[in-house]
Amino acid sequence: MKEHAVLVVGATSSIVRAIAVQMAQQGASLHLAARDAQEVERIAQDLSIRYQVPVSWSLVEACEYELHADLVQKAQTSMGHLDGVVIGLGELGDQQQAQVDFTHAQRIIHSNYTGVASILTHAANHLEQQGRGFIIAISSVAGDRGRQSNYVYGSAKGALSLFLQGLRNRLAKSGVHVLTVKPGFVNTKMTFGKPGLFLVADPEDVATAVLKAWRQQKNIVYTPWFWWGIMTIIRSIPEGIFKKMNL
Amino acid sequence: MSQPGLPTLDASLCGWGRYPVIQGTVQRPEKASSFAKLIENDPGETLLAQGSARSYGDAAINSKGYTILTERMNRMLSFDEQTGRLRAEAGVTMQEVLETFVPRGWFPAVTPGTKYITLGGAVAFDVHGKNHHQDGAFSRHLHSLKILLASGDIVDCSAQHNPDLFWATVGGMGLTGIIQEVEFSLRRIETAYINSISIKAQNLYEAVSLFDKYESQYQYSVAWIDCLASGKHLGRSLMSFGNHASLEQLSPGRRVKPLQITHKKRVKIPFDFPAQLLNRYTMGCFNQAYFARQRAQEVQSVVDYDTFFYPLDFLQAWNRLYGKRGFVQYQCVFPLETSQSALVQMLQLCSQAGRGSFLAVLKRLGPQEGWLSFPMEGYTLALDMPVQPGLWKFLDRLDRLTIEFGGRVYLAKDARLGSDAFRAMYRDYPKWLAVKSRVDPDNRFTSNLAQRLQIEPVHERVGV
Incomplete structure (x- = not known):
């Protein structure tokens, strides 16, 4: 990890922050980007105090597409070079509201998918050109199958997973590693207080699994690992039966 | 208009002693922006910050409103390499401070006997360590605080700026507001080791005279006391x-990396021990063995800071040793003038009643800091006791003794003190209450401890 320069987008999310922590711990330089200035600044200060690595930051909005090329440029300038991108953007939103209010649905789709696709387009071109690097993107198990309880969010994450799959296919030729992360339930503000949640993992454990998968050059990682099994079962249920279930 | 609040979670809550256990509702802010809205989000609800819940009784739990978990508000915000001043969010733990700064040659100026506390907790209980007789409590090394008040404002305070709020918050058990940021000093160290001596004292008089003898020579001092011994061994x-x-005091092997220590593997207590396991006979045997383990009168050794300061931390969940019903720690302090006779009487009571403790601790303290800070110039005794029939009556007797000798009990450890006894022990309470009444007139910040001790703002009638 030493001498790696990484752009971390969505740095204020607990999963992405935990990944940034472990990268800083291993000596990486970071450029953090998020929407909330106060918050991203605090995290940048924390990382640079604890791990004594260079940490810079800037603001990013998922839907301000015209500024995304700038972001990649800024990261490169402030760190001197760019070896990889960690990106985890988007909000869960409210499925009920998204069903009756398309503006809300649109916001979920844009923040989880379109915005990420836009940033990754610029980042991918840069990494492809330099002929090495990596992309670690946080998708979700929710993108593996559409379910009535969260299909708007799920569709955005599903689209992201497909985008990453295609990107991996394209960038493999230039030595750029694309890792799709599919977390199950993680102990974050997204899940806090939600009733009936089981098998909840801590962001730190998710980060450890992500870094391990990254070192092993994995393509897709479910975290915690047993979600691979759960999703395999959920995906294999015939649609005729699935549509009658309450998931 | 109020914003939709943070998600809530209903949970069983308790302190380290696992007595009492209450049903409460918790919230967990993760961002400074959601922290700032805690007050306006839920007008009318009461709040209480909880760090890592290492206080023993009911000081960090609130069954009447929300208990606010500060664990994710744990960012370090600035560090001055010249002066060792650290500004951090209140949810940062002492363990994180140690892991970050010991390898760079800095050590917290004051640390209690566990490193799993948060900085917010260190302020709220104005914690003391083995160096209180020389260096005072945590508050003496505190430069400033940022606090979320009942008004919804986040304000700065220090001994110079807003001193009333500062001294009411230090030791104020979270009842003046929610601490957001803490700025305090670390001290320079050459090594991560402690040059220590361990000396046997045959009785209380010997122990006290040894404290007197070594008080200026050693920065840290503490005694494990056998509270079941009686007669001439009392x-x-x-x-x-x-x-x-210092570097020269280390062995050549350790001198290579003087600021690095190898952390011991933690052992986890896997289940609740049966409470009957702890009785006067098993404790008597344990104490006998513990005392006899050291053969020589005096043993000198150089040990790493973990071993010296946090001997119990390597036993994960050691509170389970006391069984399902939990335990309380009775920690009291007596003024210097009355210490000896008070301690003799208290130890006699314990030894007669057979209510001992594995971990009885005796320690010399220096003068008091905040209005509700525990320390006073004198001696403090701490006894761990499992919750058993007859315990409350016994502790009431200890309370009477404590008050009679001008002492007080430590609220961070308390789960059962009465409100009158509290007022008799904390003489500066009226001064503290005046500030509480001013900054939190509607009692937005309360805990089960505060409710038990009937701590609430008073309203003076002004005009018509």
Whole structure:
């Protein structure tokens, strides 16, 4: 990890922050980007105090597409070079509201998918050109199958997973590693207080699994690992039966 | 208009002693922006911050409103390499401070006997360590605080700026507001080791005279006391003194990396021990063995800071040793003038009643800091006791003794003190209450401890 320069987008999310922590711990330089200035600044200060690595930051909005090329440029300038991108953007939103209010649905789709696709387009071109690097993107198990309880969010994450799959296919030729992360339930503000949640993992454990998968050059990682099994079962249920279930 | 609040979670809550256990509702802010809205989000609800819930009783739980978990508000915000001043969010733990700064040659100026506390907790209880007789409590090394008040404002305070709020918050058990940021000093160290001596004292008089003798020579001092011993052995102790070791005091092997230590693997207590396991006979045997373990009168050694300061931390969930019903720690302090006679009477009571403790601790303290800060110039005794029939009556007797001798009990450990006894012990409470009434007139910040001790703002009638 030493001498790696990484752009971390969505740095204020607990999963992405935990990944940034472990990268800083291993000596990486970071450029953090998020929407909330106060918050991203605090995290940048924390990382640079604890791990004594260079940490810079800037603001990013998922839907301000015209500024995304700038972001990649800024990261490169402030760190001197760019070896990889960690990106985890988007909000869960409210499925009920998204069903009756398309503006809300649109916001979920844009923040989880379109915005990420836009940033990754610029980042991918840069990494492809330099002929090495990596992309670690946080998708979700929710993108593996559409379910009535969260299909708007799920569709955005599903689209992201497909985008990453295609990107991996394209960038493999230039030595750029694309890792799709599919977390199950993680102990974050997204899940806090939600009733009936089981098998909840801590962001730190998710980060450890992500870094391990990254070192092993994995393509897709479910975290915690047993979600691979759960999703395999959920995906294999015939649609005729699935549509009658309450998931 | 109020914003939709943070998600809530209903949970069983308790302190380290696992008595009492209450049903409460928790919230967990993760961002400064959601922290700032805690007040306006839920007008009318009461709040209480909880750090890592290492206080023993009911000081960090609130069954009447929300208990606010500060664990994710744990960012370090600035550090001055010249002066060792650290500004951090209140949810940062002492363990994180140690892991970050010991390898760079800095050590917290004051640390209690566990490193799993948060900085917010260190302020709210104005914690003391083995160096209180020399260096005072945590508050003496505190430069400033940022606090979320009942008004919804986040304000700065220090001994110079807003001093009333500062001194009411230090030791104020979270009842003046929610601490957001803490700025305090670390001290320079050459090594991560402590040069220590361990001395046997055959009775209380010997122990006290050893404290007197070594008080100026050693920065850290503490005694493990056998509270079941009686007669001429009453108060026999194993005393431990120490100073930060210099580079020359280390063995050549350790000198290579003087600021690195190898952390011991933590052992986890896997289940609740049966409460009957702890009785006067098993404790008597344990104490006998513990005291006899050290053969020589005096043993000198250089130990790493973890071993010296946090001997119990390597036993994960050691509170399970006391069984399902939990335990309380009775920690009291007596003024210097009355200490000896008070301690003799208290130890006699314990030894007669057979209510001992594995971990009885005796320690010399220096003068008081905040209005509700526990320390006072004198001696403090701490006894761990499992919750058993007859315990409350016994502790009431200890309370009467404590008050009679002008002492007080430590609220961070307390789960059962009465409100009158509290007022008799904390003489500066009216001064504290005046500030509480001013900054939190509607009692937005309360805890089960505060409710038990009937701590609430008073309203003076002004005009018509």
